[in-house]
Amino acid sequence: xxxTESVFLWFEVADFDAAxxxxxxxxxxxxxxxxxxxxxxxxxxxxxxxxxxxxDGTADGTWKPGxxxxx
Numbered sequence: 001x002x003x004t005e006s007v008f009l010w011f012e013v014a015d016f017d018a019a020x021x022x023x024x025x026x027x028x029x030x031x032x033x034x035x036x037x038x039x040x041x042x043x044x045x046x047x048x049x050x051x052x053x054x055x056d057g058t059a060d061g062t063w064k065p066g067x068x069x070x071x
Contacts, residue, residue, distance in 0.1 A: 009060045016048050016064035023062070029053040036066070 013019045020034050032051035038044040049063040 006058075009058075011060065011062045013062055013064055016062070019062050019064075020050055023050065023052055031059045037063075 023030070029052065030050065031053055032049075034048065034050045037047055037049050046066040047063050048066065049061055051059055051061050053059050
C-alpha cells in the first residue's frame with residue numbers, strides 16, 4: 001500500500017559544519033544541500049539546514065538555529 005503521509009524528523013546540532021562534514025564522510029544521500037532558511041532575508045526561521053536520506057530512504061533534516069530575526 002502506498003501512502004503520501006509521512007513524518008519529517010529534525011535534528012538540532014550545535015556544530016552544524018561538523019555535522020555536514022560527517023554526513024559527507026559517511027556519504028549520506030543529500031536531498032537538499034546545506035542552505036540558509038530563508039535564503040535571503042531576516043524573517044522566518046533564520047537557520048542553517050541540510051536534508052539527508054537515512055538508510056531506510058526516509059528524508060530527515062539537520063539544522064542549527066541562527067540569530068533571532070531582525071538582527
